[in-house]
Amino acid sequence: MAAQQRRERERAERHRLIITAARELAEAEGWGAVTTRRLSERVEYSQPVLYSHFKGKDAIVAAVAVEGFEELATALRRARADHPDARAGLRALAYGYLEFARARPAVYAAMFVRETDIEFGTEATPAPLKAAFGELHGAVAPLAAARGADPEACTELFWSALHGLATLTEGSRLRPGAHRTRVDLLIDLVTAGT
Amino acid sequence: MAAQQRRERERAERHRLIITAARELAEAEGWGAVTTRRLSERVEYSQPVLYSHFKGKDAIVAAVAVEGFEELATALRRARADHPDARAGLRALAYGYLEFARARPAVYAAMFVRETDIEFGTEATPAPLKAAFGELHGAVAPLAAARGADPEACTELFWSALHGLATLTEGSRLRPGAHRTRVDLLIDLVTAGT
DNA sequence: CTCAGATGTCTAGCAGTGCTAGGATCGGCC
DNA sequence: GGCCGATCCTAGCACTGCTAGACATCTGAG
DSSP states (O other), rough: OHHHHHHHHHHHHHHHHHHHHHHHHHHHOOOOGOHHHHHHHHHHHHHHHHHSSSSHHHHHHHHHHHHHHHHHHHHHHHHHTOSSSSSHHHHHHHHHHHHHHHOOHHHHHHHHTSOOOOOOOTTTOOOOHHHHHHHHHHHHHHHHHTTTHHHHHHHHHHHHHHHHHHHHHHHSSOOOGHHHHHHHHHHHHHTTTT | HHHHHHHHHHHHHHHHHHHHHHHHHHHHHHHGOOOOOHHHHTTSSHHHHHHSSSHHHHHHHHEEEEEEHHHHHHHHHHHTTTTSSSHHHHHHHHHHHHHHHOOEEEEEHHHHSSSSOOOSSSSTSOOHHHHHHHHHHHHHHHHHTTTOOOOHHHHHHHHHHHHHHHHHHHHOOOGGGGGHHHHHHHHHHHHOOO
């Protein structure tokens, strides 16, 4: 009876333990260092236990990604909340997005760079992912409408620019010192004439 | 004497054979399918031969990337050449860049997505890579100057947007039908007021 | 023409990967 | 107490990138 509940609770805790261990390991040493052996050692269980919780290593990475989607959605919501002005809100959103990616490069990679089977444009899309994109859409769409542009296309383009900035910055392929200049320029371009 | 030259020539041919084999295999089945064993089987030599030409697998991928940089530079130069008008040139450049990425996703990944030790902003940067970025800069800088924006930052931002569009499209994370809408909108934003 | 030495290539193997079959061990129920 | 099912681990498979050492082949001197 109660023992059953206790075991289910312990199992759920171990489930989360695996996810956070994978995340911490990836964040500390990169996804290349995340092996099932090191992971099982870290959670102090043998390898097969991992496979009783997840279908495979990819599923663990996907779980980390979903956790990231939730955090990103709340981060974007907060960034936008304090700014009633559309332009200031967009600006805060952009900096929030890029700061999110900068602070958790491994999680960001799991979400958007590594190959996954997470669906993006379908009904199987995780709800937190939809929520995160919804924040982007909410910030961009009004400005797009004001200039007579397609709101969806504008949102996708804005996201693409942020994603490009995030990944190229992470790979140190952009001049570090010009970060603010680039982001401010992006905001200027999108909000010009409004 | 002559035999020495013949062997050097054969060695150079085999060097290229390895690169093209890796590229074809990656393009056909993805980089995950490119293993040293399959590669050695494909070039009809044993594994250690690969290591007499390249330091390791990563070096082979990097060689494919450098080949890609050369092709990208010429593709961008051609795209821009036919359009004296700055705006039309930028537009052709953008479509050329994205078509390049769409047609060779594996090569594009080797160039810009997979982790490599290729240096980007230093003097050790491969010349073809500098040339490709030079084409971008040449197309964007005049328009940036016309609006009083930092040319370097504008080039980096434009590249980031293209890179984001390329990678998110490749991962089927953007609506396929709206491709032209997004690209045209990007050109509109960058060239607005000029 | 012969034969040491250099050059080139291959076989076999190492340590590590994701993943799994089979046996041992522990819990709760009759 | 004795059984049974759930839980977990040991051991192993087929694969990975990479390399040491044996083998062959070709070169050039005597």
